[in-house]
Amino acid sequence: MDLPQNLRSDARENRDRVLAAARELFAEHGLDVGMREVARRAGVGPATLYRRFPTRQALVDEAFAVELGVCRAIVLDGVADPDPWSGFVSVVERLTVMNAANRGFVDAFMATDRPGTAIAEHRRSLLAHLAHLAQRARAQGRLRQDFVIQDLVLVLLAGRALATIDAADRDAAARRFAVLAVDAFRRGPVPHGAR
Structure with missing residues (x-):
């Protein structure tokens, strides 16, 4: 794939428009958006899109580089x-x-398991960091002892629906959802007589 600094200015503009269109469409609709729809939103032909992003995964990886x-x-x-x-x-x-x-x-982060893709490598690395952090929080006695990293993945998957809430209410709803999730992860008091 051509790096942006190696492209002519018109090719760079087309590439930037494709990425902007992909980011908007993926944010609004998830990964079910077709490549032709991305090209249409960007105002370029499919051949231009595929010249810069020969595979869907290449477009997804680049579109989510900032995230x-x-x-x-x-x-x-x-x-x-x-x-x-x-x-x-x-x-x-x-x-x-x-x-x-x-x-x-969220769709890309949760669905991509193919080794070698940027998102899959990112996911593997970050889940390892999070597992270590969770282990430390369990040892501290604050995180419930039966927590496994898939519990956090489950919360992230459930939180995917937050993107469908009206934009004006989304941030507050996400913060409330996070509070509820944290409460579920918190180690509760040990009942009298239990270990």
């Missing part, structure tokens, strides 16, 4: 927090709010 960076920063900030519970809560809250704004990113 991948933001997601990585959220997780690494949480991992760096000296208080593992605080770091875990921050990750849940920030990822939930981020994901509510972009339906397609």
